[in-house]
Amino acid sequence: MNPAIQSLAAQRALEAAAAAQGMGLMRRAACAAADKVRALLPEPAPVTVLAGPGNNGGDALHLACELVRAGYPVTVVSPAPQQGDEAVAARARWDEISGHTDRELPAAAGALVVDGLFGIGLARAPSAPWDALIRAVNASDVPVLALDAPSGLDATRGTAPGEAIRARHTLTFLCLKAGLLTGDGPGLTGALEVAPLDVPPAMWPEAEGELNRPLLAPLARKANSHKGSYGTVCVVGGSPGMLGAALLAGRAALSLGAGKVHLATLDARLAVDPCHPELMIAPHTPTLPTHEVCAIGPGLGQSGDARAALAAALAGDVSLVVDADALNLVAADPVLAERLARRQAPAVLTPHPAEAARLLGLSTAEVQADRVGAARALARRFGQTVVLKGAGTLIARADGFYRVNASGNAALAAAGQGDVLSGAIAALIAQHLPPFDAACLGVYLHGLTGDLYRARQGYMLGLAASQSAADLTDIANALLLIHERNTV
Numbered sequence: 001m002n003p004a005i006q007s008l009a010a011q012r013a014l015e016a017a018a019a020a021q022g023m024g025l026m027r028r029a030a031c032a033a034a035d036k037v038r039a040l041l042p043e044p045a046p047v048t049v050l051a052g053p054g055n056n057g058g059d060a061l062h063l064a065c066e067l068v069r070a071g072y073p074v075t076v077v078s079p080a081p082q083q084g085d086e087a088v089a090a091r092a093r094w095d096e097i098s099g100h101t102d103r104e105l106p107a108a109a110g111a112l113v114v115d116g117l118f119g120i121g122l123a124r125a126p127s128a129p130w131d132a133l134i135r136a137v138n139a140s141d142v143p144v145l146a147l148d149a150p151s152g153l154d155a156t157r158g159t160a161p162g163e164a165i166r167a168r169h170t171l172t173f174l175c176l177k178a179g180l181l182t183g184d185g186p187g188l189t190g191a192l193e194v195a196p197l198d199v200p201p202a203m204w205p206e207a208e209g210e211l212n213r214p215l216l217a218p219l220a221r222k223a224n225s226h227k228g229s230y231g232t233v234c235v236v237g238g239s240p241g242m243l244g245a246a247l248l249a250g251r252a253a254l255s256l257g258a259g260k261v262h263l264a265t266l267d268a269r270l271a272v273d274p275c276h277p278e279l280m281i282a283p284h285t286p287t288l289p290t291h292e293v294c295a296i297g298p299g300l301g302q303s304g305d306a307r308a309a310l311a312a313a314l315a316g317d318v319s320l321v322v323d324a325d326a327l328n329l330v331a332a333d334p335v336l337a338e339r340l341a342r343r344q345a346p347a348v349l350t351p352h353p354a355e356a357a358r359l360l361g362l363s364t365a366e367v368q369a370d371r372v373g374a375a376r377a378l379a380r381r382f383g384q385t386v387v388l389k390g391a392g393t394l395i396a397r398a399d400g401f402y403r404v405n406a407s408g409n410a411a412l413a414a415a416g417q418g419d420v421l422s423g424a425i426a427a428l429i430a431q432h433l434p435p436f437d438a439a440c441l442g443v444y445l446h447g448l449t450g451d452l453y454r455a456r457q458g459y460m461l462g463l464a465a466s467q468s469a470a471d472l473t474d475i476a477n478a479l480l481l482i483h484e485r486n487t488v
């Protein structure tokens with residue numbers, strides 16, 4: 001989980017506080033970027049530095065000065081004057097050292113291009129002369145190091161209103177930004193690193209406690225415990241032809257440590273999962289076995305029985321993980337939607353973009369155009385935790401606080417992975433994690449099954465959801481071991 005996500009407002013507030021204390025964040029950013037360039041080019045080689053009109057450009061101009069001092073041949077391309085005191089001062093420093101800037105990308109751009117055109121201040125699709133410069137950089141085969149964010153990417157929304165720089169590396173300053181991890185961001189940033197600029201966490205205006213709580217702590221096992229200590233999950237789903245979804249959710253819940261797992265299936269034909277006889281499977285009835293959390297939706301379908309099961313679950317007072325067709329039933333039925341919105345007991349909604357679009361009355365493209373906005377709108381609408389799945393899964397809380405997941409990759413784009421995630425989150429709620437934490441940790445651990453697969457395979461093809469369900473155990477145990485070692 002990335003603990004250091006910050007809203008744009010928080011970054012601006014910290015920037016102002018740092019400036020008031022004379023911390024010189026721009027120079028720190030430039031020094032961090034110079035270290036990165038030296039790591040990429042250990043021997044001095046020609047570098048082209050693109051400097052934009054704002055402080056991103058200021059970072060770049062100070063970097064150019066640092067590189068010249070380190071013996072690198074530097075060409076600065078700056079097609080417009082800098083705005084703002086800090087950026088203007090950076091330009092003056094460059095002019096004093098070199099006195100020369102180009103307006104266009106040189107034909108031979110050297111061994112590296114540094115993108116300091118736009119960062120978190122991008123306000124619209126880059127227009128002339130910036131768009132032509134971005135196109136020229138993307139047309140060259142010189143690797144790009146983007147400063148703070150690839151220029152042209154909305155660093156909060158993860159959308160690229162026009163053409164954006166395609167970077168080989170991105171060095172972002174102070175903290176990760178949602179847009180680098182979600183939507184178009186991951187396809188543009190290349191290898192992503194954070195330079196924290198030695199800013200003390202206490203300077204962050206967000207509730208610092210929120211940023212660094214060890215989410216894993218409640219999972220630690222106690223010697224004098226029994227299966228009841230780790231809660232009971234009930235999965236409601238598995239309509240005819242969709243039993244596999246319920247099985248995957250149940251297996252994931254077992255893998256992540258739930259004490260007991262019931263499957264209440266709408267298809268009465270399944271009696272036992274021979275690979276997991278621990279799963280207690282029975283046909284769904286209006287009265288369910290006692291449980292602390294119900295994952296409703298995996299393979300639920302949208303039949304009358306499915307709607308009745310959902311209505312009963314919404315009326316109950318156990319925690320819910322609402323996924324897949326349960327979300328589609330809510331989207332299609334204002335009565336169910338109102339019951340969910342009025343529900344006092346917690347729920348975690350886990351829509352993919354199309355399910356989120358149905359719930360919001362938007363198109364999927366509109367959801368993807370502002371994933372952070374969509375996740376927060378859903379969390380506010382239902383007063384619950386919302387997990388908006390996809391590249392850079394977002395976890396939003398009803399009060400607007402959100403996190404972006406930094407684990408996972410395209411290996412998880414496969415059938416059944418959503419069922420696994422709903423079972424994983426349910427298992428964590430059953431073990432007494434608060435719903436928002438359970439959602440964050442469940443998303444993170446599930447994403448790591450994709451990262452583990454890529455590490456094992458070297459690429460991302462062919463990960464079965466049942467493999468992810470099984471791998472949750474090893475991943476969670478490894479992290480718990482590290483957590484315990486670090487807390488002795």
Ligand SMILES: NC(=O)C1=CN([C@@H]2O[C@H](COP(=O)(O)OP(=O)(O)OC[C@H]3O[C@@H](n4cnc5c(N)ncnc54)[C@H](O)[C@@H]3O)[C@@H](O)[C@H]2O)[C@H](O)CC1
Pocket residue numbers: 011012014015025026027029052053054055056057059084117118119120121122123124125126127130147148149173174
């Ligand atoms: N957040 C921090 O604490 C730090 C930020 N640093 C660097 O500063 C930039 C943010 O600087 P800012 O001046 O606010 O904006 P940008 O440089 O990203 O944007 C450039 C500037 O250009 C104008 N503009 C916006 N969109 C367009 C457009 N499409 N076409 C033309 N002009 C546009 C707008 O007026 C902006 O002001 C951050 O990314 C960091 O690189 C510090 O150096 C480190 C700490």
Ligand SMILES: [K+]
Pocket residue numbers: 056115116117118119146147148149150151
């Ligand atoms: K940039």
